[in-house]
Amino acid sequence: DIQMTQSPSSLSASVGDRVTITCRASQDIRNHLVWYQQKPGKVPKLLIYAASTLQTGVPSRFSGSASGTDFTLTIISLQPEDVATYYCQKYDNAYRTFGQGTKVEI
């Protein structure tokens, strides 16, 4: 089974900081990766699909990139409303493994 290793598990940054979260797949998943944002008590919200395509309505301060089996979610300028846990998930096949999440705090 393909494993998704996400790092860091948590981070604290200041408003306006650039924040980077990494997700590594144990095998090639092409660009079949999404990023979700989950706030406490809420269901996950899709931010990015196909590794780098911004979902409609998501602020442009969020971006995604890929290099081989390494994927990155970047928040260009962290805002207070971005406090949440972020998850990557692969969708190259029916086994939709998630990363273990990154909790972002301010």
Place this chain on the structure above:
Amino acid sequence: VQLVESGGGVVQPGGSLRLSCVASEFTFSSSGMHWVRQAPGKWLEWVAFIPYDGSFQYYADSVRGRFTISRDNSRHTLFLQMNSLRAEDTAVYYCVNDAIFGKDIDYWGQGTLVTVSS
């Protein structure tokens, strides 16, 4: 679009539960469906998938052989039969449609809590 899960509750280790997810305002019969769970304070875990026609099923290693995903398209309902439950199965269980990202929207139910405890 609504996905409404039900069937959660408290069950003893080794027991069984059957979860349901009813879809409305949604082309359920043409969509694959997933179950995803989240233990209290923990990360999301994909559990199982069934395609639109129920022709096969995929499971996470942690539940294979104990859980069974199924569907009834005439009733717009997805099921998860959970047997031989363990404490580590305690979680909120969500049903989610198999969205084609970029074309479809992924819909999540509100979740139903399963607690496995003696």
